[in-house]
Amino acid sequence: xxxxxxxxxxxxxxxxxxxxxxxxxxxxxxxxxxxxxxxxxxxxxxxxxxxxxxxxxxxxxxxxxxxxxxxxxxxxxxxxxxxxxxxxxxxxxxxxxxxxxxxxxxxxxxxxxxxxxxxxxxxxxxxxxxxxxxxxxxxxxxxxxxxxxxxxxxxxxxxxxxxxxxxxxxxxxxxxxxxxxxxxxxxxxxxxxxxxxxxxxxxxxxxxxxxxxxxxxxxxxxxxxxxxxxxxxxxxxxxxxxxxxxxxxxxxxx
Numbered sequence: 001x002x003x004x005x006x007x008x009x010x011x012x013x014x015x016x017x018x019x020x021x022x023x024x025x026x027x028x029x030x031x032x033x034x035x036x037x038x039x040x041x042x043x044x045x046x047x048x049x050x051x052x053x054x055x056x057x058x059x060x061x062x063x064x065x066x067x068x069x070x071x072x073x074x075x076x077x078x079x080x081x082x083x084x085x086x087x088x089x090x091x092x093x094x095x096x097x098x099x100x101x102x103x104x105x106x107x108x109x110x111x112x113x114x115x116x117x118x119x120x121x122x123x124x125x126x127x128x129x130x131x132x133x134x135x136x137x138x139x140x141x142x143x144x145x146x147x148x149x150x151x152x153x154x155x156x157x158x159x160x161x162x163x164x165x166x167x168x169x170x171x172x173x174x175x176x177x178x179x180x181x182x183x184x185x186x187x188x189x190x191x192x193x194x195x196x197x198x199x200x201x202x203x204x205x206x207x208x209x210x211x212x213x214x215x216x217x218x219x220x221x222x223x224x225x226x227x228x229x230x231x232x233x234x235x236x237x238x239x240x241x242x243x244x245x246x247x248x249x250x251x252x253x254x
Contacts, residue, residue, distance in 0.1 A: 004043045006087045009057040010065045013080055017253040018215055019118060023080040026087025027094035029054040035089030036124040038158040040225040041186060044088050059096040063103040070111040080112055085119040092125040098134040116140055126171040142180045143172055147193055148201045156191050172209045181206060182215040185231040194235045207246045214243050217253040
């Protein structure tokens with residue numbers, strides 16, 4: 001069982017495979033997980049084993065903690081490449097998410113204007129107009145699309161509420177290119193998604209959405225489902241090439 005639970009509201013900086021020196025912003029409780037997915041590969045573990053007892057941080061708490069950390073980094077380093085909304089679940093479920101984005105952009109501009117603001121999201125909240133508008137303001141709007149197969153989604157991503165992948169695809173297209181798609185490729189009993197039966201329809205959705213970039217990756221840390229294993233370098237490279245052939249940049253992380 002994976003046991004990675006992040007402090008709240010600020011953690012790191014850490015070195016991200018995809019983003020560089022990343023200062024984490026966790027809008028969820030510091031003692032558990034709050035997510036609209038219950039992915040079998042999540043490094044934070046299964047939702048049922050990670051029920052929090054503490055509340056989500058408030059807008060004021062996030063702004064205060066972030067400013068303190070940025071002020072320290074300005075003096076002592078390191079300079080962040082990115083301020084990343086991630087942590088113990090889905091950041092956009094925090095009810096003050098749009099206001100927190102506003103504050104974060106202001107603080108970024110004050111202390112490290114060259115740093116980029118990123119949001120790692122599972123895309124379940126992009127139908128909400130206020131969330132969509134906030135995501136349009138960040139530099140890296142990174143949204144998950146692991147597959148277009150509903151059976152696979154229910155086996156692997158395991159949404160906790162209603163989730164219609166075709167509706168999500170339409171909402172991702174509505175970002176008009178201001179979106180980066182991220183996709184996890186892995187192996188496991190009945191859940192391997194590196195075969196053409198999964199990749200080809202996923203590629204059609206990617207071409208339809210026309211994101212600015214696609215990030216494909218595989219398992220990097222312990223997973224709550226111990227039967228899972230990594231996609232190979234060759235598999236990821238082959239998928240990345242197929243994305244690039246459609247004129248869309250693609251980054252593979254192994």
